[in-house]
Amino acid sequence: MKVAVIGSGVMGPGIAQVFMTGGHEVALQDISEKALGEGAESIRKSIALMHEKGILENGEEKYMPLLSVTTSLGQAVEGSRLVVEAVPERPDIKQALFSELDRLCPEDAVIVSNTSSLPLPEIFPDFRPGKFFVCHFFNPPPIIPLVELVISGRTDKGAVDWLKGELVRCGKKPIVVKGFVLGFLVNRLQTAMAREALHLINRGIVGPEDVDTAVTAAIGFKSAWQGMFDTMDYIGLDTVAMAYGVIFPDLCNDTGVPPEVTEKVREGHLGVKSGRGFFNYEGGRAAEVMEKRQALLLDQLKLWKKHMT
Ligand SMILES: NC(=O)c1ccc[n+]([C@@H]2O[C@H](COP(=O)([O-])OP(=O)(O)OC[C@H]3O[C@@H](n4cnc5c(N)ncnc54)[C@H](O)[C@@H]3O)[C@@H](O)[C@H]2O)c1
Known part of the structure; x- marks a missing residue:
């Protein structure tokens, strides 16, 4: 073709x-x-x-x-x-x-x-x-x-x-x-998590490094291999129901883009492409982190193909 x-x-x-x-x-x-x-x-x-x-x-x-x-x-x-x-x-x-x-x-x-x-x-x-x-x-x-x-x-x-x-x-x-929903599926899920992460940073409970450690060392660490719904099954739906009942009402439901992002944009700190975002990528670090990211994702793909296809 x-x-x-x-x-x-x-x-x-x-x-x-x-x-x-x-x-x-x-x-x-x-x-x-x-x-x-x-x-x-x-x-x-x-x-x-x-x-x-x-x-x-x-x-x-x-x-x-x-x-x-x-x-x-x-x-x-x-x-x-x-x-x-x-x-x-x-x-x-x-x-x-x-x-x-x-x-x-x-x-x-x-x-x-x-x-x-x-x-x-x-x-x-x-x-x-x-x-x-x-x-x-x-x-x-x-x-x-x-x-x-x-x-x-x-x-x-x-x-x-x-x-x-x-x-x-x-x-x-x-x-x-x-059906057309804004953000389709993946970006909706990611945005929901990002909103909560920004909300907790705004309250000063954790910093961006802590959120990223939580994502890479717990949520992301498992989520290449188990999804959201099988995770609920592993936990037990009675426990899930109890936890969601307590946590859902306390989650952020703001609709504006938080100042943690808008202020950085106003200052020109756009992330890797400008050398600074939540973290610093000056002095050649941008190329280094992007290269490392690609190598790690390729290793991940190799393992993923072996077990998930
Ligand atoms: N960048 C991402 O991470 C990403 C992820 C998923 C989806 N998308 C979507 O993919 C699409 C492309 O995004 P991108 O980031 O590659 O954009 P881009 O701006 O990097 O590249 C667009 C390319 O299209 C060319 N172009 C402009 N007008 C054209 C025309 N009339 N005919 C042919 N070529 C033309 C430009 O010269 C440019 O090379 C967008 O709809 C974007 O929303 C982007």
């Missing part, structure tokens, strides 16, 4: 890699030659590293010939059964692209968007109803197994089942979210 991935920024190259290592021919398209060059290089490096770690059986010699890069949208989508849109999260840019895709793609092409928040089939109800839905990958796409397929009542079930099967064959774990 040929797959077209539109947009070669943070997400597009990783999504292209997922389909390439699944054995598909991929055309990566962008309006910027520079983005395409950098995208192809990041795919090459990522495949080499995954091969070196033993996650991919083959290396770049096998997969890179499956990739073509182009600034021509027509060339990218020609003969593509699947088109994945990964252009910036701006409805105006996406709308202009969808008009072009509508003109260029065959009737039976499945067109999906990697949007992280926009209810696109609701914003653009006339664009290919049935064969257009959300396919949300997580960063970095070649490593994180989950993909959220977000569909509406108008989505063609055959198209969703088909894509789900293709994603599984590419080593992914897709789930189907039936």
Whole structure:
């Protein structure tokens, strides 16, 4: 199968890699030659590293010939059964692209968007109803197994089942979210936890380091291997009912973004990309932590694939 991935920024190259290592021919398209060059290089490096770690059986010699890069949208989508849109999260840019895709793609092409928040089939109800839905990958796409397929009542079930099967064959774990809720599933769960963490920091009960220790040394430590509902079963639902009855009324339900975040944004402390956020990444530490993160996630993926697929 040929797959077209539109947009070669943070997400597009990783999504292209997922389909390439699944054995598909991929055309990566962008309006910027520079983005395409950098995208192809990041795919090459990522495949080499995954091969070196033993996650991919083959290396770049096998997969890179499956990739073509182009600034021509027509060339990218020609003969593509699947088109994945990964252009910036701006409805105006996406709308202009969808008009072009509508003109260029065959009737039976499945067109999906990697949007992280926009209810696109609701914003653009006339664009290919049935064969257009959300396919949300997580960063970095070649490593994180989950993909959220977000569909509406108008989505063609055959198209969703088909894509789900293709994603599984590419080593992914897709789930189907039936209906547009802001944040889909994962970002809603994460946001709920983040709100409580920020609330406790605001009350001075714990600091960011303590929250991160709690997440990595307890919640996250277990949660790659056990989910929320099997955890409730392990605890015992009588205990769960008692604990939730006491704790739920005390949880934060504020709706504003807390000052712990807005003040940092105002001061330009945006995290790794600006050298400072909740923690300090100055003096080369940013590259160091990001590299370590990638290596650890790859080790985690290797173990996860062994036990969870
Ligand atoms: N960054 C993340 O962690 C993340 C995670 C999940 C989903 N998403 C979603 O994925 C999508 C892409 O995000 P990103 O972070 O990769 O964006 P990005 O800004 O890093 O990259 C977008 C790319 O699209 C290109 N582009 C702009 N207009 C175009 C057009 N008309 N045709 C072709 N290419 C065009 C740009 O040159 C750029 O290279 C967004 O909808 C975003 O919400 C992002």
